[in-house]
Amino acid sequence: MSGVVLRGFGWRHGGRRAWAVRGVDLRVESGERVLLLGASGAGKSTLLAALAGLLPEDSGEQEGTVEIDGLDPRKARERVGVVFQDPETQLVMARSGDDVAFGLENRGVPAEEIWPRVDEALCRVGFPYHRDRPTAALSGGEQQRLALAGTLALRPGLLLLDEPTANLDPTGAALIRRAVADALDPDTTLILVEHRVAEALPLVDRVVVLEPGGGVRADGSPEAVFAAHGDALAAAGVWVPGHTVPPRHATTPPGDVLLTADRLGLPPRLAPTDLRVRAGEALAVLGPNGAGKSTLALLLGGLLRPRTGALTASAELAGRDARTPPHRWRAPALARRIGSVFQDPEHQFVTGTVRDELALGPRRTGRTEAEVTATVDALLDRLRLDRLAGANPYTLSGGEARRLSVATALATAPRLLICDEPTFGQDRRTWRELVDLLAELRDDGHGVVAVTHDADFVAALADRTLTLDRPSADLDRALTAGPAGVPGSVGSPSGGHGASESAGRPGADGPPSSPARPGADGPPSPPPRGAGAP
Amino acid sequence: MSHTDSNRWRTVDIVVASVIAVAFGVVFWAWGLLWSATGAAFAFFPPAQALLYGVWLIPAVLAGLIIRKPGAALYCETVAAIVSALLGSQWASIVILQGLMQGIGAELAFAAFRYRSFRLPVAVLAGALTGLGAAIFDFVYWNKAYELTAYRIPYALITIVSATVVAGLGAHLLTRALANTGVLDRFPAGRDRALV
Amino acid sequence: MIDLEPVAAPDAPLARRNPVAKLAAALVFTLVLVATLDPVAPAIAIAIELAVLPLFGVRYRVLARRAWPLLAGAVGILVTLVLFAADRSGPVLVDAGPVLVTQGVLVTALGLVLRMLAVALPGIVVFATTDPTELADALIQNAKAPARFAIGALAAFRMVPLLEQEWRMISMARRARGVDAGRNPLAKLRLFGSTAFALLVGAIRRGTRLAVAMDARGFDAGTPRTVARRQHFTRLDALLVVAAALLAGAALTTSILLGTFRPLIG
Numbered sequence A: 001m002s003g004v005v006l007r008g009f010g011w012r013h014g015g016r017r018a019w020a021v022r023g024v025d026l027r028v029e030s031g032e033r034v035l036l037l038g039a040s041g042a043g044k045s046t047l048l049a050a051l052a053g054l055l056p057e058d059s060g061e062q063e064g065t066v067e068i069d070g071l072d073p074r075k076a077r078e079r080v081g082v083v084f085q086d087p088e089t090q091l092v093m094a095r096s097g098d099d100v101a102f103g104l105e106n107r108g109v110p111a112e113e114i115w116p117r118v119d120e121a122l123c124r125v126g127f128p129y130h131r132d133r134p135t136a137a138l139s140g141g142e143q144q145r146l147a148l149a150g151t152l153a154l155r156p157g158l159l160l161l162d163e164p165t166a167n168l169d170p171t172g173a174a175l176i177r178r179a180v181a182d183a184l185d186p187d188t189t190l191i192l193v194e195h196r197v198a199e200a201l202p203l204v205d206r207v208v209v210l211e212p213g214g215g216v217r218a219d220g221s222p223e224a225v226f227a228a229h230g231d232a233l234a235a236a237g238v239w240v241p242g243h244t245v246p247p248r249h250a251t252t253p254p255g256d257v258l259l260t261a262d263r264l265g266l267p268p269r270l271a272p273t274d275l276r277v278r279a280g281e282a283l284a285v286l287g288p289n290g291a292g293k294s295t296l297a298l299l300l301g302g303l304l305r306p307r308t309g310a311l312t313a314s315a316e317l318a319g320r321d322a323r324t325p326p327h328r329w330r331a332p333a334l335a336r337r338i339g340s341v342f343q344d345p346e347h348q349f350v351t352g353t354v355r356d357e358l359a360l361g362p363r364r365t366g367r368t369e370a371e372v373t374a375t376v377d378a379l380l381d382r383l384r385l386d387r388l389a390g391a392n393p394y395t396l397s398g399g400e401a402r403r404l405s406v407a408t409a410l411a412t413a414p415r416l417l418i419c420d421e422p423t424f425g426q427d428r429r430t431w432r433e434l435v436d437l438l439a440e441l442r443d444d445g446h447g448v449v450a451v452t453h454d455a456d457f458v459a460a461l462a463d464r465t466l467t468l469d470r471p472s473a474d475l476d477r478a479l480t481a482g483p484a485g486v487p488g489s490v491g492s493p494s495g496g497h498g499a500s501e502s503a504g505r506p507g508a509d510g511p512p513s514s515p516a517r518p519g520a521d522g523p524p525s526p527p528p529r530g531a532g533a534p
Numbered sequence B: 001m002s003h004t005d006s007n008r009w010r011t012v013d014i015v016v017a018s019v020i021a022v023a024f025g026v027v028f029w030a031w032g033l034l035w036s037a038t039g040a041a042f043a044f045f046p047p048a049q050a051l052l053y054g055v056w057l058i059p060a061v062l063a064g065l066i067i068r069k070p071g072a073a074l075y076c077e078t079v080a081a082i083v084s085a086l087l088g089s090q091w092a093s094i095v096i097l098q099g100l101m102q103g104i105g106a107e108l109a110f111a112a113f114r115y116r117s118f119r120l121p122v123a124v125l126a127g128a129l130t131g132l133g134a135a136i137f138d139f140v141y142w143n144k145a146y147e148l149t150a151y152r153i154p155y156a157l158i159t160i161v162s163a164t165v166v167a168g169l170g171a172h173l174l175t176r177a178l179a180n181t182g183v184l185d186r187f188p189a190g191r192d193r194a195l196v
Numbered sequence C: 001m002i003d004l005e006p007v008a009a010p011d012a013p014l015a016r017r018n019p020v021a022k023l024a025a026a027l028v029f030t031l032v033l034v035a036t037l038d039p040v041a042p043a044i045a046i047a048i049e050l051a052v053l054p055l056f057g058v059r060y061r062v063l064a065r066r067a068w069p070l071l072a073g074a075v076g077i078l079v080t081l082v083l084f085a086a087d088r089s090g091p092v093l094v095d096a097g098p099v100l101v102t103q104g105v106l107v108t109a110l111g112l113v114l115r116m117l118a119v120a121l122p123g124i125v126v127f128a129t130t131d132p133t134e135l136a137d138a139l140i141q142n143a144k145a146p147a148r149f150a151i152g153a154l155a156a157f158r159m160v161p162l163l164e165q166e167w168r169m170i171s172m173a174r175r176a177r178g179v180d181a182g183r184n185p186l187a188k189l190r191l192f193g194s195t196a197f198a199l200l201v202g203a204i205r206r207g208t209r210l211a212v213a214m215d216a217r218g219f220d221a222g223t224p225r226t227v228a229r230r231q232h233f234t235r236l237d238a239l240l241v242v243a244a245a246l247l248a249g250a251a252l253t254t255s256i257l258l259g260t261f262r263p264l265i266g
Ligand SMILES: Nc1ncnc2c1ncn2[C@@H]1O[C@H](COP(=O)(O)OP(=O)(O)OP(=O)(O)O)[C@@H](O)[C@H]1O
Pocket: A013, A014, A015, A016, A019, A020, A021, A038, A039, A040, A041, A042, A043, A044, A045, A046, A047, A388, A395, A396, A397, A398, A399, A400, A425
């Protein structure tokens, strides 16, 4: 119902010399569905914040004008609904229903209308729980849906979505997209930011590409834009459908085992899992949201103490610490041997500037100052962070922050690198750069473990995959019931429960071979293969 | 130096003041346990336990220095007290009264400078006055039965000293450190940094 | 650890009362008791409190768990009094150098300890039976507290469990980057301090973002707010407050009649 007009719009964040967006002239008519594209750091999130009237006047400098239905966005907030990249910071209340009601109360919706609208919104996004469900007990995907419901309940004329499916498993992402499609009234204007164009295309009828330096690079129907500019856009970092990336699989067979997980687990977050990690091999860990992938990554990274099973490091990895498990190693030794990239980049930042952040690891592991500078400069350059060397890590765009967090772990060149979702929110160019960096690391004989939902990434890099299942109540029961509970699949010493592994190398052109699920659900399935079993 | 033109609280003022209060409410709760646990350690001279007092008074001065709006000190200290009560502080509702008294002390210091100056001397004064508020409450309520010169007066004085140093100077340094991280960019306290 | 859930049976007759009424009742009850230093009035008050506890749905075990630090406080009072009591009247019981225990000292100590318990229990009971959301709602609707502040505080309160998680995350991040304290206690203290500071920074950053998200949903847009969850202040709630005042008054009166009353001021 709402139209948007931008005239020469620009915004510069306080403390930055460069403009985040500049010279944008754009007209979006009421009811249009726009996909907003652009390289990481091109200013997409900033533009959405401007449209939502959420750029505080005192936090930067504006150029040109923005109008929503002829109004200043700060006065037109009633017409705009926005869902940001990170759902967790958007939830306000302790109970799910109250959270959806929060916006309605603020808008002065009569009390008797509130609860019907709350229920309707929750229903439209397919929220699976009752209104009383504590928001603290929701998984990332569920939080995302709740945030969407809280916005849809306000019936905005203009809906702004910033990477609404980042971090969701493919099923969850499809659910959110369907929820958006179902929930949109025909006259609602939509502006969607999403790097993965192919998935977003069914939702939109127009594509706008922002140019990092300023201005709009391309604008029109998806077919027209990709036909006219496809190659150039792909080179500039846009995920143009149909432009594939060359795979980077290992050319040599994997080396020695670095880490052995034997029924490693942390119930209820992660069911006991068997696993071997080898040098010179990239292992992808897959599985639905909440399966325990991040927990596994933290365990393998020596950051959490396992509650069940054991994690053993080989002498090659651990040196003289081979007898102690990684979670008892001293931190500098750990950082030299096993690097970790956290799921949420911001969790990882320790210092106040991008440069210090990169230099911290190498310094702590005892490199000379010259080596540190060389490493830092090389990484800044390759990951296109050189412009941002002096910036505060917390002011980076989503994609920049992700790159920085991967770079911090790469900086110590650990023998084994464990990354949690290393490629989410990346444009095509930096995505390839990341894949190349990881591939080089592996080809130099380092081990790489990557937790990911990104099928392209698996296809391009992974030499082996491990799929975790969501630890369900059934599984817990099966585990406690012992061999009698699920014949054949439980109790065998090599059985990785809730996990299955596929050693087959996935082809570059398709998703990895779908692994067998060990059976907690339904009839007995073949016993899961042990990780290192020949 | 230009200040926020109005004394109206923006949403960030409210939320950040509340967040500071909540964070310190948790600290209060833990500090209460520590206080109970260290009682015996100060048996040689029990009034000296008041050295620990300053930590309970930090949020009043800190919020005043960061938010720079009338009521910030009082609001933050009171909410912190309520939060510690919600978390199960053993002193329960009495801490709310204490929080009010302590908050008023710091508030008076900022009001005396008409919410215009937030430099070190003002911070120290705010610390001293919030300590005075605390000391008066304890003098009358908790310590009535004790000897005047051997206990009540030293206790009150130590409280004020602790408040001046820990809450006054401490909050000043903490504000500076926070500003350097960039989280206070939406507040005048954060923008002072650029001038240095 | 910190538990945020109300620990009482939510449908107990008094737990269901309006949160503002419960809070007011606890404050009234407390304030009356604050006025005296004698052991009799608080003793009666404690008896009353323990008697109404089941009506609030609080089990004695839960109360004991929340109240145990008070016992440490009681020991502190005792020690301090033995050394510093102003009133050392009455027959001497122990006399060993600075330690002079008289009957007067013991009576005062008993009075102070009982008063501490009597004053603390109502608050513990109220907060143990009150949901923060309902408290904020009732403060806005029944006590005319400013809605923006009550909601802002409530939204911030939701962060308490997150703080704990964040603490673990920060510690892990440091470890992953090669930062640890080893066995050096001084380095441990420094690391503790810097982790706590990082936590505060993270909390404030979250707060600023939360404020933006709240504004995005029309908080503070100037439109008069409506309320989705009604809180009623009924005659029964008023009765609770009056009853608290009367019972505390009765405890005080008994003490006066028995001649044990010792006013706090004067
Ligand atoms: N709060 C801030 N303070 C300072 N600079 C910022 C802030 N937020 C973003 N920037 C900078 O502005 C530029 C644009 O950021 P923005 O978040 O809009 O990018 P984006 O297009 O959304 O990128 P991504 O795809 O990586 O999310 C980036 O260079 C970023 O570092």
